[in-house]
Amino acid sequence: xxxxxxxxxxxxxxxxxxxxxxxxxxxxxxxxxxxxxxxxxxxxxxxxxxxxxxxxxxxxxxxxxxxxxxxxxxxxxxxxxxxxxxxxxxxxxxxxxxxxxxxxxxxxxxxxxxxxxxxxxxxxxxxxxxxxxxxxxxxxxxxxxxxxxxxxxxxxxxxxxxxxxxxxxxxxxxxxxxxxxxxxxxxxxxxxxxxxxxxxxxxxxxxxxxxxxxxxxxxxxxxxxxxxxxxxxxxxxxxxxxxxxxxxxxxxxxxxxxxxxxxxxxxxxxxxxxxxxxxxxxxxxxxxxxxxxxxxxxxxxxxxxxxxxxxxxxxxxxxxxxxxxx
Numbered sequence: 001x002x003x004x005x006x007x008x009x010x011x012x013x014x015x016x017x018x019x020x021x022x023x024x025x026x027x028x029x030x031x032x033x034x035x036x037x038x039x040x041x042x043x044x045x046x047x048x049x050x051x052x053x054x055x056x057x058x059x060x061x062x063x064x065x066x067x068x069x070x071x072x073x074x075x076x077x078x079x080x081x082x083x084x085x086x087x088x089x090x091x092x093x094x095x096x097x098x099x100x101x102x103x104x105x106x107x108x109x110x111x112x113x114x115x116x117x118x119x120x121x122x123x124x125x126x127x128x129x130x131x132x133x134x135x136x137x138x139x140x141x142x143x144x145x146x147x148x149x150x151x152x153x154x155x156x157x158x159x160x161x162x163x164x165x166x167x168x169x170x171x172x173x174x175x176x177x178x179x180x181x182x183x184x185x186x187x188x189x190x191x192x193x194x195x196x197x198x199x200x201x202x203x204x205x206x207x208x209x210x211x212x213x214x215x216x217x218x219x220x221x222x223x224x225x226x227x228x229x230x231x232x233x234x235x236x237x238x239x240x241x242x243x244x245x246x247x248x249x250x251x252x253x254x255x256x257x258x259x260x261x262x263x264x265x266x267x268x269x270x271x272x273x274x275x276x277x278x279x280x281x282x283x284x285x286x287x288x289x290x291x292x293x294x295x296x297x298x299x300x301x302x303x304x305x306x307x308x309x310x311x312x313x314x315x316x317x318x319x320x321x322x323x324x325x326x
Contacts, residue, residue, distance in 0.1 A: 043282040044112045050275050051106035055099060057271065061264035062095035068260060072253040075181050078174075079160030079250060087149065091261055094142050098268055101131045105275065129283065132276040139269040146262055153254070157247050162190040168201040168213070175201075179215040185249035188216035188242045210239065218242040 069088045076082050108128045168175045182188055189195040196212050210231050217227035222240045231238040 043278055044109045047275055047278050047282075048106055048109040050271060050278075051102045051109060054102040054268070054271055054275070055106060058095045058099035058102065058268065061268065062092045062099075065095075065257065065261050065264060066092055068257050072257070074177055075185075075250060075253060078164050078177055078181060078246075079156060080163035081156055081160050087145070088257065088261070090145075091142060091265065094138055095264070095268070097138065098135045098272060101128075101135050102275075104128060105132065105279075125279070125283065129276065129279045132272060132279065135272050136269065136276055139265055139272060143262070143265050143269065146258060146265065150258065153251065157251050157254075161247050161250065162195060165190060165195065165199055165201070168199065169203065179213060181249075182213070182215035182242075182246060183219065185244075185246055186218070186220055186242050187244045187246040187249050188212065189245055190247050191245035193239075193241045193243065193245075212239060212241055216241045 065088055069085055105128050108124050164174050168178055193216055197210055212229045214229055218240050228238055228240045
């Protein structure tokens with residue numbers, strides 16, 4: 001004896017079971033994607049925070065280099081072959097470029113962390129990694145240039161200050177700069193105060209005595225009233241002059257800024273390299289994430305097709321039974 005109500009209940013239970021299997025397939029798809037995200041999300045979070053650190057470091061380094069350079073700029077211009085700070089301006093530009101790349105990297109990695117289907121933005125991440133590689137190359141080139149500049153310091157400072165000393169009596173602006181620097185640096189002449197004796201640095205100096213600018217006075221040991229800037233040829237020891245050459249002071253100023261620049265560039269190079277390597281290592285996760293999603297979508301489609309066939313087959317079987325009953 002047939003029980004239509006019981007058969008209908010069985011079919012309904014079977015249909016619900018098949019639909020539940022279909023829901024499980026959807027859950028599995030989300031779970032696979034979520035697991036893959038969890039494996040790479042920590043790396044992207046680290047890259048994001050490193051980018052934030054670099055966004056702070058790059059402008060700070062640029063500001064520090066610019067600030068320290070501006071303090072001694074007037075003094076460094078006393079070197080005849082000084083490039084007016086073009087090299088330090090170049091480092092400022094490098095810092096700005098790296099900062100812009102890190103801003104882009106922070107935005108991209110933030111989206112990568114929070115975007116559910118991160119594979120769709122893979123080209124943006126590829127572009128970020130490429131720009132990061134460019135920053136590393138630029139920083140490496142800058143470090144090589146700094147090293148080359150270190151090697152050329154001896155040539156730069158050899159005659160640079162002496163050339164401006166010869167203009168002391170003819171160019172008031174240069175005379176004023178040398179005067180201020182010799183007082184500030186407590187120095188006299190390029191390498192030694194005797195260099196002033198061979199220069200006509202004033203129109204009123206006597207040709208029968210040794211004469212020095214008043215800024216050459218050793219103000220660390222004498223007051224301005226005690227300074228003796230003129231003596232006989234055979235009595236140079238009477239001069240109250242500083243024995244320190246100004247080139248040593250200028251060289252220290254320049255080396256200080258270079259050392260500061262090296263520390264900034266090396267730190268930036270190391271941090272950018274770490275960011276680049278972490279991003280590069282995590283790039284395959286984007287592709288594998290996409291592949292897993294594709295595979296799970298295929299499985300899900302096959303599952304849907306199987307469920308559809310089973311449901312369709314059940315309906316056809318029921319129709320056949322009804323036809324036979326009729």
